[in-house]
Amino acid sequence: MKKIAVRAMIVLAVVVALCMFFSGTIRTITTPKVRFTSARQGKFEMVTELTGQVHFKETEEMKLDVPQGASLTVNRVFVKAGEKVEEGDRLFAMAVVDCDKTIASLQSDYDAAEASLRDLIRKNGEVRLTRNEQAWMDAYYAAQEASQSKRDCRVEVQALLALEGLEMPQEGVPDGASDELIAAIEALGEAESASEAADEALDRLNRYAIADSTWTYLTQRREYEEKMASSEESMTKLTLLSREVKEVRAAHAGYVAEVLVEKGGTADASTVLLKLTPDAGAPVIRTDISDVKQSVSAGSVVSVETSRWGRLDTAVIDTGVTAAGSRYADVTITDDIIQANGSLSGMMQGDIKLRLTTRAQEATCLVSPSAVRGSGSDRYVYVAAKETSTFGGTQMKVQKVSVTVLNESASAVSVAEDLTRSQIIYMEDRALSEGDAVMEYGG
Numbered sequence: 001m002k003k004i005a006v007r008a009m010i011v012l013a014v015v016v017a018l019c020m021f022f023s024g025t026i027r028t029i030t031t032p033k034v035r036f037t038s039a040r041q042g043k044f045e046m047v048t049e050l051t052g053q054v055h056f057k058e059t060e061e062m063k064l065d066v067p068q069g070a071s072l073t074v075n076r077v078f079v080k081a082g083e084k085v086e087e088g089d090r091l092f093a094m095a096v097v098d099c100d101k102t103i104a105s106l107q108s109d110y111d112a113a114e115a116s117l118r119d120l121i122r123k124n125g126e127v128r129l130t131r132n133e134q135a136w137m138d139a140y141y142a143a144q145e146a147s148q149s150k151r152d153c154r155v156e157v158q159a160l161l162a163l164e165g166l167e168m169p170q171e172g173v174p175d176g177a178s179d180e181l182i183a184a185i186e187a188l189g190e191a192e193s194a195s196e197a198a199d200e201a202l203d204r205l206n207r208y209a210i211a212d213s214t215w216t217y218l219t220q221r222r223e224y225e226e227k228m229a230s231s232e233e234s235m236t237k238l239t240l241l242s243r244e245v246k247e248v249r250a251a252h253a254g255y256v257a258e259v260l261v262e263k264g265g266t267a268d269a270s271t272v273l274l275k276l277t278p279d280a281g282a283p284v285i286r287t288d289i290s291d292v293k294q295s296v297s298a299g300s301v302v303s304v305e306t307s308r309w310g311r312l313d314t315a316v317i318d319t320g321v322t323a324a325g326s327r328y329a330d331v332t333i334t335d336d337i338i339q340a341n342g343s344l345s346g347m348m349q350g351d352i353k354l355r356l357t358t359r360a361q362e363a364t365c366l367v368s369p370s371a372v373r374g375s376g377s378d379r380y381v382y383v384a385a386k387e388t389s390t391f392g393g394t395q396m397k398v399q400k401v402s403v404t405v406l407n408e409s410a411s412a413v414s415v416a417e418d419l420t421r422s423q424i425i426y427m428e429d430r431a432l433s434e435g436d437a438v439m440e441y442g443g
Helices: 002-030 099-123 131-164 179-208 212-244 335-340
Strands: 033-037 040-055 060-062 072-077 090-096 254-259 274-276 284-288 301-305 311-321 327-332 352-367 373-375 378-388 394-402 405-408 413-415 424-426 437-440
Touching: 040 405, 090 099, 090 212, 099 212, 131 179, 284 352, 311 335
Parallel strands: 033 437
Antiparallel strands: 033 424, 040 284, 040 352, 060 274, 072 090, 254 274, 284 327, 301 311, 301 352, 311 327, 352 413, 373 378, 378 394, 378 424, 394 437, 405 413
């Protein structure tokens, strides 16, 4: 009997052990496996991929003082957009079109006017003006010039009034007039006063008016003298210009923002040859941030993709709004960035890839993106809550916690709730529901 009892106890122990073993195995197999992650307090960082282009915030237009009717031909262009030049560096080699032919024509005009003048003086050698007659003649031409100046000012005012859709009041200036229009109206007033004064001076001297024959002689003489002076001035300008444009040089240091002429092209006084930044005008990378929700300000970190050295860090130097209403950020171009891309000219050939990093001003609770579930306004996480069974054992149950998402990126989700003391569930091996028992991988 004793042996039978011992055997029975052994069999029972084996059965119990087997039951316990298979029970644990079944529980292990049927219970979802999960991993845990922890939330942390920190300032949310958003990384945004952007593109930008080289931009010159301020430029000066370069033109040449070419006499009316003359033109230049471009023989060589020594610079291209994006290059930095120093004061005195060569920019262009140019020549005056038909310079010798034009000067010869002007010389012929001068000689003809001089010959006519000499002949006129010879025929009227006896003509002499008294002091009062000379004063009248001077007053006559002064009144004529003042009248022409008044006419030019009046035309300018009328043109600006039409452009701005305004009418001239009896007194003062129109409401809403631009600064340019106000200045033109003031200039017209001064010209009218000067013309009136010149007319009054002429009236006082009218009793000294000269005879018609003398007037004809003096008028012709003045025309010949003006023709000679004009021809000589034009010859001087062309001669000087032809020497100066053989090598057109930079007036000051700066970056070439744009070259607007090419070899074989022509230019005159109205032609903009190139645009050059002021001496201290460094270029920037301008990028559109209209779609960036986070606050971007001076100092925000930006990394620039380069062709040689990978990504290089720099920062936003300024922000603003374009005339079209688009928000932009200007990014500093460092010497390293230029060297890593070969040249600034090379950077201007296309879009530049940027990575903007913005950081929140205040700390919030940051959670791994893979642990935040749901969409839209229904966002939540699963946390593990420990429960004690009737027999003293513990198990972890799934608890759903709704969260308010403030910001999210590929690396973190910022939420309003404090989850730093919670075991947050993620990477489960099967679908979960609230109240499910779970086990940690390897647990």
